[in-house]
Amino acid sequence: MLPRRWLRTDPDRPRRISFGADYNPEQWPREVWDEDVRLMREAGVDVVSVGIFSWARIQPAPGEWDFAWLDEVIDLLHANGIGVDLATATASPPAWLTTAHPEVLPRTREGHVLSPGGRQHWRPTSPVFREHALALVEALAARYGSHPGVVAWHVSNELGCHNAYDYSDDAARAFRTWLEARYGTVAGLNHAWGTAFWAQQYGSFDEILPPRLAATFPNPTQQLDFARFSSDALKAHLVAEREVLRRLSPDVPVTTNFMVMGGTRAMDYADWAHEVDFVSNDHYVTAGRDELAFSAAFTSGIARHRPWFLMEHSTSAVNWQPINRPKRQNELVRDSLTHVAHGADAVCFFQWRQSRAGAEKYHSAMVPHAGSDSRLFREVVRLGGLLRDLDPVAGSDRERGQVAVLFDAESRWAGELDSHPTDRLDYHREALDWWRALTDLGIRADVVPADADLDAYPVVIAPVLHVVPSALRDRLEAYVRGGGSLVATYFSGIVDENDHIWLGGYPGALREMLGIRAEEFRPLADDETEPLSLGVSGDLWSEPIDLVADDVEVLATYTSGDLAGGPAVTRRGVGSGSASYVSTRLGAEGLRALLPELLAPAGVSSELPDSLIGSVELVARRAGDDVFWFLLNRTDDEIALAGVEGEFLVGGGALEPRGVAVLRR
Structure with missing residues (x-):
């Protein structure tokens, strides 16, 4: 079970949907702070994140501390009823640290050292960085851990956003330790990595390196394990900071801001969620409104449908896309309330006041460059009023949907590795297509990690569930035999946890349950499609499928070329449930045509008026x-x-x- 704590507030104060932003008062003269607080109260702000990038201000030199400004800010906010989500400030080390200890800087897979001058210029496995970072955390926790204005601790910031993969010697040493804990012996590692191929056998753990740039494809299981290790290394830093905070400030809940959104793939947030008191997320729209809702649904799945904290999103334009367009009328409110619908009990933005200088000066904020007499600030005030109207929702859980879409970090990592049948596979796009098609049909759908409790769902869809260890295979079979309807897709069930092929034909671990077998994959060229008897066409992938069980029902066939007449979509009754297979990529439009057939046996239909x-x-x-x-x-x-x-x-x-x-x- 995940922890269940929320912002520390007055126990006599009713729970509310919190509202606020990242607040960076160190960017502004002191006289601006009073205006900030006045405008925050006008907008209904009750929580702000403070100190995120303040290490150099708090500790201007080794052994020197400047807390006076932070004391004043926290006291000012608290006096005005605004809670502080206090950051540990470890996200961006100061120049004095990287000058004295350049060994904390990350290295790329090509061996280049990343210079300071941006942010997150530190190695997650650096003992030197860890020592300095925890000393800062200890100083902050000792000073502010019992301050009544501090309602939560905010560990670092967007861990892994820019330093998820480090190939330094520190990382190599930590990777070896991680591998020894996982496999026990070098013989166990050699088996798991299949090192008999290309004479890659290791005689000791000391010989192992991260998958740095090589002459050709690095070992695929080495790459998968390095992805696992890199997520765990960042998680270990989170836990190290959290332990200092819990020791010195046990009454204040601890969180960190995840980045559940389309382009983020390096962190296994479903695993990290067990390490925080409540889940927080940052989300920025990159691929349209449906991706926003999909990510919010997955954040809810990671939080096990309990309330979570939207730590950052944008009021309008961002600054880091090729073309940064402002939001249209109502989009600020709709984006925010979409997150609330999917379980957010706090709605916060980056940032409160738009910066005058720096890399994010063109990133929108609650108070824009135009000031409070602006369309944008008036929309912010309107949102604050709407959130007050939604206070009865605060503390409620997101209700489970009718269908679950599985989203598995390891299948994403392994399924998109090099030297595969196609390099065009996009795991996130496939999962989003299924979710979008369900939403198009008016079906409430959840997005959940592979270790979620599936029994409550009449239908579970597992897009490109590439990595299927035997324990997961057994869970899925038990789900189906117990009455559930499972839908698997192409390139699912192919490998075990070591990225070893399940032998005997595809789809490997799921083959017997599905009652089908394919001897080869048939990936499609960019301009190639395969028409189906449904009246839609598949792209990206196809398979010549043989039926190996007498009770397999063919729901759709291929209608042209070498696969003409062959099964494209199948279903088999197993126990009290059913297992279906979709052997090509149909996109959201094609899935809308197929889904009614897949959902009907489970009795799933829309709750909305037509x-x-x-x-x-x-x-x-x-x-x-x-x-x-x-x-x-x-x-x-x-x-x-x-x-x-x-x-x-x-x-x-x-x-x-x-x-x-x-x-x-």
């Missing part, structure tokens, strides 16, 4: 007997909410373009 299906996303939260429906307009059109019953907390009889309504039912 007029809203496709245009509106439905998400639910539950507190006791109260169920809160969030209706999120996915379109640019106004939508009448005919046939929807309940007490409106936000909105009314129609959804504005990109609007939101919330009902208590």
Whole structure:
């Protein structure tokens, strides 16, 4: 079970949906701080993250400390009823540290040392960095651990955003220790890594290096283990800071901001979630509104559907995309309330006041360069009022959906390695396509890690579940035999936890349950498609499938070329449930045509009126007997909410373009 603590607040104060931002007062003259606090109160802000990039200000030189400014900031915020999520400030080491100890700087796989001048210029496995970082954490915890204004501890910032993979000698030593703990003996490692291939056998752990740039493809299991190790190394730093905080400040909950969003793949956040008192996430829109909702749903899955903290998102444009466009009308509110729908009990932005200087000066904030007399700040104030209307939702769990989409970090890491049947596979895109197609059909869908409890779901979809250890295979078979409907896709069940092929034909570990067998993969060229009898076409992948069990039902066939007439989509009854297989990539449009057939045996259908299906996303939260429906307009059109019953907390009889309504039912 995950820990369940929340922001430390007055026990007599009712739970609320918190509202705020990263606050960086060190960027501004003292006279600005009073205006900041006044505007925060106007907007309804009750929590801010402070000190995230303040190491150089707090410790300007070895052995020198300057807490006076931070004392004043925390006291000022507390006096105005604004809680402080106090960062440990270890995200960006000061120049004096990297000058005195350049050995803390990361190395790339090519052997280049990364210079300071940006941020996160430190090795997760550096003993020198760890010593200095923990000394800073200890000083902060000793000074502020009992301050009534500190409502949470914020470990570092976006761990791994820029330093997830380090190939230094420190990393090599830590990697060897990690491998010895995993395998016990070099013989065990040689077996797991298949080192008989290409004469890669090791005689001792001391001979092993990270998968640095090599003459050709590095050992694939070495690469997979290095991905596991790198996630664990960052987690170990999180735990080291957390332990100092818990020792000196046990009453204050500890969190760190994850980055569950499309392009982030190096950290196994489902594993990290067990190490924090509540899950926090940063999210920035990179691939449209549906990706935002998908990531919010996965954050809820990582948090096991308990409330979580949206630590950062943007009020409008960011600064780091090729073209940075502002948000359109209602998008600030819709983005924020989409996260609340999926379980966020705090909505915060980067940042409070838009910077005048530095790399993020063009990144939007709650108070823009134009000041408080601006469209953007008025929208911020409006959002603060809407969040107050949603205070009855605070503390409620996100209600489980009708379908679970599995999202497995190890399958993503291993499935996208080099020297595979195609280098075009995009694990995240496949999972998002399934989630989007379900949402298009008005189905409430969860996104959950592979170790989640699946029994509550009538249907579980496992897109490209490439890595299937025997224990996971057994869990999936038990789920199906117990009455569940499992849907697996191409390139699933192929390898075990060591990236070794399950022999006997594909889809490997899932072959017997599915009752099918393929001897080869048939990946498709970029301009190649395979028409199916459903009236849609697949791309990226196809397989010549043989039916090896008499009770396999063919739901769709290929209709052209060498595979014409062959099975493309199959289903087999197993025990009280069923196991289906989709052998090609159909995209969201093709999956919309297929899903009704896959969902029907489980009795899954939309809870929305027909007029809203496709245009509106439905998400639910539950507190006791109260169920809160969030209706999120996915379109640019106004939508009448005919046939929807309940007490409106936000909105009314129609959804504005990109609007939101919330009902208590």
